[in-house]
Amino acid sequence: MNNTIFKVIAISLSIIIASCGGNASDDSTSNELTDTELTDTELTDSELTDEGEIVLDVDATLFLTGDDVSIDTVSCTLTDATETLCYEITSNHIASEHDMGPWCPETIYDTAEKGGLWFDNGEINDLDGPFILNLATYYNDSGFKMYDDDGNVRRMETAEQCELGADPNIEDEFKNMCAQCLPEWVSTQVSYLIPITPRKQDEPVELSDGPTLEVAGVEYGPSVRGLAFNGVRFDHPADIDIILAGYQIAPVDDAGGHVNNSLGYHYHGDTGMTTRIEQSDDHSAMIGYALDGHGLYAKLDDEGNEATELDECRGHSDDTRGYHYHVMSLDSNEFLDCFYGAWAETEEEDDRTGPPR
16 A cells, blocks of 8 residues: 555544544533643654655644634645645634734723734834824824824724725725724635645745735735634735825734734734644744644744744744744734745635735
């Protein structure tokens, strides 16, 4: 029996055994993942490459499956033409382990607890009332005045305003608005394919930065960087220039996420509030999976140290985790900008026609 057939059978058997052990949507499983300290012991099946590098399979049990996240196993074809098995992860983009919001303060007198975060020029600012009041000075642009004469912050108040106000060709009535879309205004469900066994390539592929930032003639990878364990996507950079050109602010919440009228809730950075898999060797915590199947880990370890010897995709290998990535910080407006692994292309490849939130 060749290795490929043996592997498929092994994966299938592991799925059957797992399904006999309990319901993937059992709430007790999700609570155990979020309420206890998780470690990296015995997480996944592994194999060795020809170069002796360990390769870990994606561990589907780490995802918080339930009403908002489900996982199936399907056949798929990767970008290197490999025919293999993928996890199809279907998500409603709802954060189950932390609150979503707040984003925009109500008045210029509100404290930081009433607003989210705004990142630009390598800085992270609390979006409190005084920051809104000071926007014209902060950007040295007298065109900013995002509040009325009574000190009330002009915010998007309806789903219709959320949709129309996100158009890059913004109408005057939506200028000088704090852009916030609420989760209850958007109902969305998206399925993502992640190869069960990642396949590292010889050369990296640059990832899409979204429709407003792509350069004509460049072949990009997907715009979605990966998924948190709650099923919420780690997204491409926000187009800060377009947002500011409309005299808007589109803050994220303290978890690094906000709501797009077409995508729902998604993350633009890691702030430590999502489910994390703590590592027994003081390595940075695992925060999810990239779409190429490689693990995504926090930028810093528990001692505040950044990983060393990272390649251009912010990846490196060790004997415990194999090849994996370390994400950037929120002020970078980016998780990582290239993949070294092959991914599964879908007919609806990401959302490259949506607004730049």
